[in-house]
Amino acid sequence: MKRIIAEEEVCMGCGLCEVYCTVQHSKSKDIVKAYNRENPRPISRVRLETNKPVSFAIQCRHCEDAPCVTACLSGAMRKDEATGLVTHDKEKCMGCWTCIMVCPYGAIKMDVSNKVVAKCDLCSELDVPACVANCPNGALVVQEVKP
Amino acid sequence: MSKYVIVGASAAGISAIEAIREVDPVGTITVISEEPCPQYSRPMISDFVSGKANLEKMKCRDDHFWEKNTVQALTGRTAVSLNLADRYVTLDGQDRINFEKLLIATGGKPFIPKIEGAEKDGVLTFTTFSDAERLAAKIEKSTKALVIGAGLIGVSAAEALVKRGLKVTMVEFKDKILSLLLDATASDIVENVIRKAGVTIITGQTVQRILGKPENDRLVGGAILTNGDQVSCDLVIIAIGVVPRMELVAGTDVKTNKGIIVDRFMRTNVPDVYASGDVAEAYDFVLNENRPLPLWPLAQLEGRVAGYNMAGKKTDYPGGTSMSALKYFGIPIVSVGLANPKDDGTYEILVKLDPEKGLYKKLVLKDNVIVGMTLVNDIERAGIIFYLMKNCVNVKKFKQELISENFGLATLPSRLRKKMNLGN
Numbered sequence: 001m002k003r004i005i006a007e008e009e010v011c012m013g014c015g016l017c018e019v020y021c022t023v024q025h026s027k028s029k030d031i032v033k034a035y036n037r038e039n040p041r042p043i044s045r046v047r048l049e050t051n052k053p054v055s056f057a058i059q060c061r062h063c064e065d066a067p068c069v070t071a072c073l074s075g076a077m078r079k080d081e082a083t084g085l086v087t088h089d090k091e092k093c094m095g096c097w098t099c100i101m102v103c104p105y106g107a108i109k110m111d112v113s114n115k116v117v118a119k120c121d122l123c124s125e126l127d128v129p130a131c132v133a134n135c136p137n138g139a140l141v142v143q144e145v146k147p
Numbered sequence: 148m149s150k151y152v153i154v155g156a157s158a159a160g161i162s163a164i165e166a167i168r169e170v171d172p173v174g175t176i177t178v179i180s181e182e183p184c185p186q187y188s189r190p191m192i193s194d195f196v197s198g199k200a201n202l203e204k205m206k207c208r209d210d211h212f213w214e215k216n217t218v219q220a221l222t223g224r225t226a227v228s229l230n231l232a233d234r235y236v237t238l239d240g241q242d243r244i245n246f247e248k249l250l251i252a253t254g255g256k257p258f259i260p261k262i263e264g265a266e267k268d269g270v271l272t273f274t275t276f277s278d279a280e281r282l283a284a285k286i287e288k289s290t291k292a293l294v295i296g297a298g299l300i301g302v303s304a305a306e307a308l309v310k311r312g313l314k315v316t317m318v319e320f321k322d323k324i325l326s327l328l329l330d331a332t333a334s335d336i337v338e339n340v341i342r343k344a345g346v347t348i349i350t351g352q353t354v355q356r357i358l359g360k361p362e363n364d365r366l367v368g369g370a371i372l373t374n375g376d377q378v379s380c381d382l383v384i385i386a387i388g389v390v391p392r393m394e395l396v397a398g399t400d401v402k403t404n405k406g407i408i409v410d411r412f413m414r415t416n417v418p419d420v421y422a423s424g425d426v427a428e429a430y431d432f433v434l435n436e437n438r439p440l441p442l443w444p445l446a447q448l449e450g451r452v453a454g455y456n457m458a459g460k461k462t463d464y465p466g467g468t469s470m471s472a473l474k475y476f477g478i479p480i481v482s483v484g485l486a487n488p489k490d491d492g493t494y495e496i497l498v499k500l501d502p503e504k505g506l507y508k509k510l511v512l513k514d515n516v517i518v519g520m521t522l523v524n525d526i527e528r529a530g531i532i533f534y535l536m537k538n539c540v541n542v543k544k545f546k547q548e549l550i551s552e553n554f555g556l557a558t559l560p561s562r563l564r565k566k567m568n569l570g571n
Contacts, residue, residue: 049557058556061568067530070162070451071444073190075207092204094191097472098444101481103530104567106555110479110527 001084003145006056011139013055017131018044024130040113045120046131059120060107062086068099090116148245149177154226155252156180159424159450166454168216176218183223192279196307248419248457255389255425255441264357269367270383273304286311293380297324301386316347328482333521340476389441391426406439411464413453423449432466433484433518481529485511485519499550508550515543
């Protein structure tokens with residue numbers, strides 16, 4: 001499976017990863033519409049972590065032994081055995097925030113307006129995840145790891 | 148004869164089945180479950196009653212879970228006794244099922260104190276899907292409800308009922324609501340929101356007597372509190388807490404305390420007999436002792452650990468602790484470990500309170516290790532702190548960062564970040 005690795009040394013902290021993640025998870029897939037017209041605005045599933053001079057972007061690590069899956073109260077969070085992805089079914093999600101309590105990376109976001117959580121799906125429909133493809137400095141790279 | 152026999156098919160039971168099947172695809176599994184419905188999320192019964200979720204949404208596993216995992220499921224059946232010498236479980240109807248490995252995952256049952264009138268029609272508990280169905284069926288004909296107990300179950304019942312338009316009164320014996328999970332500050336924040344939603348909260352009181360209706364004494368009509376006050380209601384929800392369901396091991400050699408005592412592999416003292424979930428008394432990594440912790444995430448974790456060990460993959464239970472994420476009336480709260488530590492100089496408290504924004508963060512430290520976390524509203528980074536707690540990380544060098552607004556992975560020391568394997 002794919003895994004996104006953050007290269008802390010070359011991250012400039014520009015935040016474009018969050019912008020492109022937001023657009024990719026919008027209805028329109030259009031940057032202007034996603035930011036100005038979609039209400040509620042879609043949530044970025046990648047988070048830029050900054051504590052100057054340190055910065056890097058982090059998203060769901062799709063853990064082998066994922067604490068969010070074991071803790072999930074509703075069965076929304078699953079580990080896909082075939083792909084290795086940790087998937088989140090927002091129809092099943094009850095918005096209880098239990099996964100947020102146990103994610104060691106703080107990589108699960110609250111989608112407050114929809115009362116569910118949101119997390120990285122590795123842009124399954126794209127060849128290269130949006131955050132990686134649009135990072136101007138190569139600070140996010142895709143690595144192939146064994147599922 | 149079944150290689151694995153599992154009594155109980157809620158969180159612990161189904162998680163054990165999944166773990167067994169990861170290791171042993173062929174060993175026969177028999178599960179005995181009193182509940183005839185599919186695997187469902189018990190924490191979601193509140194959403195069922197409020198009308199937010201139906202049974203379809205509540206299902207926490209795929210349809211055909213039994214078939215997919217080749218499980219012989221005896222649903223709607225009760226395991227009535229256990230013979231450890233000859234290794235079999237007797238069901239209602241006297242059927243016997245022999246086992247090689249047994250998991251007791253019978254869960255908990257609502258604690259019902261002796262209250263005069265508790266047998267009246269309209270007095271309900273709130274833990275299972277059938278409880279929720281019974282309650283939902285009565286809502287149309289009810290206008291006022293009394294919830295006894297303001298813990299996790301009581302507050303979620305009150306929320307569901309208020310959303311359905313009932314006038315709700317909640318009575319709590321302690322001085323504060325959610326007192327096992329929250330300190331006074333956090334409890335007050337939730338209490339204000341619940342009151343604003345229209346719930347009447349009475350603390351320091353409990354119910355002395357449940358009264359009938361003047362026209363029909365068999366139906367609930369009200370209640371008298373310990374201070375003598377009378378509350379008018381046509382529904383009473385008893386939500387004082389749950390106690391481990393240990394009837395199956397009564398009179399056997401299986402050691403019990405408040406729950407069935409298990410080691411770090413979820414084994415009881417009897418070889419090949421395991422216990423998990425609300426019936427068990429497992430390890431608490433904060434208190435460093437065993438205790439019952441009736442929480443869904445822990446039941447799933449304990450069940451998995453039991454399943455692996457039953458199937459021969461030796462797996463250590465990392466331990467749990469009091470840990471809850473709450474969403475009551477829209478306020479996100481995370482509470483893990485100690486909320487109200489003893490004031491004996493052992494603990495250091497880090498606090499940040501911003502009443503304007505409704506923000507509250509409190510961490511309890513012991514020897515520079517976090518042993519308690521309470522977060523109100525700003526909870527997205529709770530898991531990072533949970534990681535520090537679980538791994539007993541010494542936070543001396545960055546403790547002030549922990550409650551800062553900017554707290555995140557980037558504020559952790561780089562050596563620690565490397566250890567967390569972020570891949571950078």
